[in-house]
Amino acid sequence: MSEMWINMGPQHPMTHGLWNLRVRIDGETVLDVDPEMGYLHRGIEKISEDRHYNEVITLMDRTCYVAGLAWEHLYIIAAEKALRIQPPERADYLRMMCEEFQRIGSHLMWYAAFVQDIGLMSPFLYGMRDRDLVLDLFQSYTGARMTYEYMRVGGVRNDLPPGFTDQARKVLDWLVPRFKEYDQLCLGSDIFHKRCDHLGVLSASDCIRHGVTGPMLRSAGVKRDLRKNRPYSLYKEVDFDVAVADGADVTARYLVRMEEMRQSVRILRQVVDWLDAHPGPVMAETVPRWMGAPYAPVGREGYLLKRQYPKGVGFSSIEEPHGEAQAYVVNEGGEHPYRVKFRSPVFANLSAARTYLVGYHVADIPPIMGSVDVCVGECDR
Amino acid sequence: MAGRAAVPFVEIEALRVKEFIPAAKEALTALIAEQGQARLIRPVFNWAGRNSLFPLHWGLACCAIEFAAGFGARWDAERFGVVPRSSPRQCDLMIVNGTVTWKVAHKLITLYEQMPEPKWVIAMGNCATGGGPFRTAYSVVPGVDKLVPVDVYIAGCPPRPEAMLDGILRLEQLIRERKE
């Protein structure tokens, strides 16, 4: 067969979202790829400029729909830095709990999607089933399954409901043996190793050249986790290890994500214990008037500029489930942020697609792209 | 008996072969118009059509995750015979689950046109219904009903999987009440 271009996407079972992977193939070999993004570009950065600082949070949940709370956390840290607000300690612990549960939820979603890519049918449902238990926890304190709107500038919306921590421990106890089951279904099978070993190799130096972060970078043996390297929130208070693997291939990425979930469980046990022992306020005491939700915005522009709230630029960078996300919030003293810029880890991971796809087979594309864990929402924003 | 009066049976016999087929067609159409579709067969096909809706498997945005959760172990939409297929040729239900951008709009229309008749569309979530929180954005179609005809809207941001199932059941009810 001669060379031809095929379009994998935008509607294709491999993409898990809305993007187009143009592939030039010769027989079954991939010669060149060209990802085409933007099918889910919703102008979130532009809409944010027309919204209040707190109202941007509703967009953050939808930016990355599998890791909404992590993106809320990202934005909130940047906005608080731009506005010079310090959240109370309990709120920080709650945010850490959110992010770690979200990491488990996101990785379970990744697991479900990834095993479907290599043709495993039932683990998809196991992953979704266990993710639903995590979402139940979210629902019990934020009030929604996926779009939480839980964090606020200066704290979080509400404290935990009674009985939450016991339920959380029960779910964690349920999850740990499940991880073993997942490993049995994947690592225990010879076909999985045949399918995924030495596939989609992206070496550490290539990762850094192309700005690849997160589990993909750690699978290449680079021990870099922002929670450890530059602890934000209160991550320096908790005890955990960074998951690293050798091989830089699909199996290594699987191993890293699985280990990250185990480490998240470990962090969560500590955080939940702390939350049990230390009740307290969850909202900072000094929040600008127009910050909290129960206030009317004032129609006339210019009024707030008279008040001269401190101007500033906030930069935050967190270890999102997919990698390093960054936010850059410019506060010009108005009620709306002047400019919000996000750095999506998936955006960078996808931009290196040519490096880790060329030379493999067409049938290898789904496992490799599955191991990258594409979330188009945050990539296109 | 108007149909038969127009093209009597004897006359059809008398017609030449070249004219036979259009005349027979006309007679048949008239017959169906008079008596309606076969009374026994229509309910069967209606029952079959509403109990086996194959949705198109394409994830747009947040709602796609809830869509997937609806096919997960907990809600299991397959109970109602709803099995997602990847190829539009084998689908009869397009669940638009997420924000439709102008960049993907023509592809959505193409997919809709690739689906064989009879086909239905569910707009799941607020983005598909009316653009949702992104409707002011420059790149977003304010509602998928501007592109393809929508049968059922499911509100929610995103709708729970139960709400999605409720929407599918509502569509089944609509098909049951449908008049041809």
Next chain:
Amino acid sequence: MQPADLERALAPKLGAGLIGVEPFEGMAGRVRFHREAALDLFRTVREDLGFAHLSMVGGIDWVTHREVFYVVWSDDANQYLVLSTDLPAEDAHVESASGVWPSANWHERETWEMVDVTFDHHPDLRHLLVPDGYVFHPLLRSFKLHEPEELEVKSRHV
């Protein structure tokens, strides 16, 4: 690494191209430079100072002028650094960083289509997020959002 150290390290290489290094919360500093010195700065920062990892490129429209900022990361120093340059609005172009950091490629494409800053010698300056042939630059302040127009609804049950 403190802003003063950075300035000491950068000034001899860049000369007049360097405007100054400001402190920036949570980072090593914010290097402000003239666009003529862009490529020199990128090379110095990457090779001499070891900032091997480019995290993002973004643009801000300050109406009078446009700012392009680069966030880079060094593993050894465990520090972020912002490089930022101001460009005149009517003639906004700057040297592309994708020769130094390949990861800049897509970020610069996005910045180009969003805030209308041209990157010279960029290998592949095409539209990335918005469709081909889109003439507007949405993240400019002059681009306003509005409620969608009422379009014809194709519902079967109105």
Next chain:
Amino acid sequence: MSNVTLYSVSYLLSDTVLRAIGSVLPRPLSAWITNADLITGIAVLVFGALLLAASMLNTIVLIWWERKLLGRFMDRRGAMHVGYAGLLQNFADGFKLFRKTTVQPRDADSLGFYTGPTAYMVTSMILFGILPISSGWNSGVLPLSLLLALAVFSFAPLFIFVSAWSSNNKYSLMGGMRSAAQMIAYEVPLLLAVVAVVIVAGSFDLTTIVYEQQNYWFWGPLVVALVVFFAGMLAEMERIPFDLPEAEAELVEGWNTEYGGMLFAFFMLADYLRALVGSILVVLLFLGGWTLPTWVPAALTSFPLAGIVWFMVKTYIVFGVFVWIRASLPRVRTDQLLRVGWNRMIPLSLLSVFLAALLVTVKCLPVFGCVPSLGV
């Protein structure tokens, strides 16, 4: 026991009916209607109709069985709201697909586009007619029925490739090519494994092969052949882990991407027909067909149609194993599949032939009859 075949039943049926009609008709007509040639012709038609009904019904129940089993493997319920426990679900699917319009893509080759699925379906249905169901229940007494079954079985890649080629889609084309390569690669070990069975049984007639298993089932002495045959059948049936031609993740729906409506239903039905035939062949060749071990109480084997019942039970259990594999294994890659086929399966199947020949030569087969096992 008189040898009841499906054809003899249909001949009897048409004969009786036509003679009854002929008895009330005036003389010249009655002679014409009771003409032997006409009765044969009608019998063939009736045979076809019966075959169609039986195979369709079985296939649809099989799909239901797979959906329910798969549901339990996945911790969910599967179809349950249409009919009792979802039994009518597949009928609904079938009727719906029957009513849907068939869209022929532009630039598709209409001859291949329509004949491909139809021929695929028809050949798969013929397969069902060849196989014996119970003692004395088969479509016809054929001394080489096993060979005929396998020959018809191997038609499929041709028709799949024709329909894939003519639908003018890159994914279909790649799926069709993979399918053809895979089926051809696995034909060889499949046939060699069958040769082992034939050596032990000494016949190509499936009924004889089953009678040979009255003392011991062949899976005991021929376990290697069973493994090869099972794996080969998985590949022939295109089920996970060998379902590459319709690998959903990379090729949208494989070679049936462009097919919708009734033609898609043909593909579906033919696939499951082939799955059914595969399970039946496993039961016939290795698991003793309709016979049961001798230690089973006579009450369980003596009721009317016991043979058919036990045969179907065995078939559905074997198919359940296929479903089990589908639920727990990922799919392999094309080149790996072919490498496994040529490098592992063929030596294994040769080994099984050798073992079978050895067993027959040293005459130690009756040993298996003494071991108290399932196959006693």
Next chain:
Amino acid sequence: MASEVTAKEKPGEHPVLWVARPMATAARQFAKSLFRPSTIVYPYERLENPEFRDRLEVASGKPFGVGQVWDNYRGVHALNIATCISCNLCAFSCPDVCIEMVSVPGGDPKHPKKCPQIDYGKCSYCGFCSDACPEGCLTMTTRYELSTPKRSEMIYSPEKLHEIFRSKLPMNPIRLARPENEDAILLDPPLCIGCNACSRDCPTQCITMLDIPKPEAKPGEKLPRRIWKEPVVNDSDCVRCGTCISVCPKECLFWGTRK
């Protein structure tokens, strides 16, 4: 705590017998879910029913949320028209601009009572409106089934929202405490003309117009033409809706910290 465990050091679980282990795992799952899969038979079984959750948890052995709170699920709103004060705060705080204040019967004819009408085709269920509601009359309930064949049916009028309120669904119980450092409505006295607009439109009637002494006109100075009254805001009753600021014709009211 456990020692350094990384994925690298953890040996991969290597295949024992090709495919045996995953098949054993699947079979174990099959045995577990043979009698009670975790599927909820949705139209007949509902998760929001706590007794059902209890039973499911016992039957399926999964932590299905006994003791979990469902009351604060954010679904359709419930509106108590009787206590609504038409303060407009919900419409103000809606990030998606899906709330419109429409007139409802009741209230005096001069100032018709206005209650929120919500377009569920736009609402993102963020709960900002119910957080903002000072009287607690707009809450969110656990109802989530909103499918409809008509777009126009997705717009819920205040009466329809009131019906949901009367159906006594569990309502979102989270009430946010008001921060300590709330701003108050301040007056810029020289600009005020005493027009009574703020007092007239205040939904909580917390603004009273007090007489102020009319100053003596100095020679050569012209007194402003105005009514010699000034608004005084009762901070404890004020809900900070900003209506007074937006109706003030002279822009003399503003937010500020009261000394």
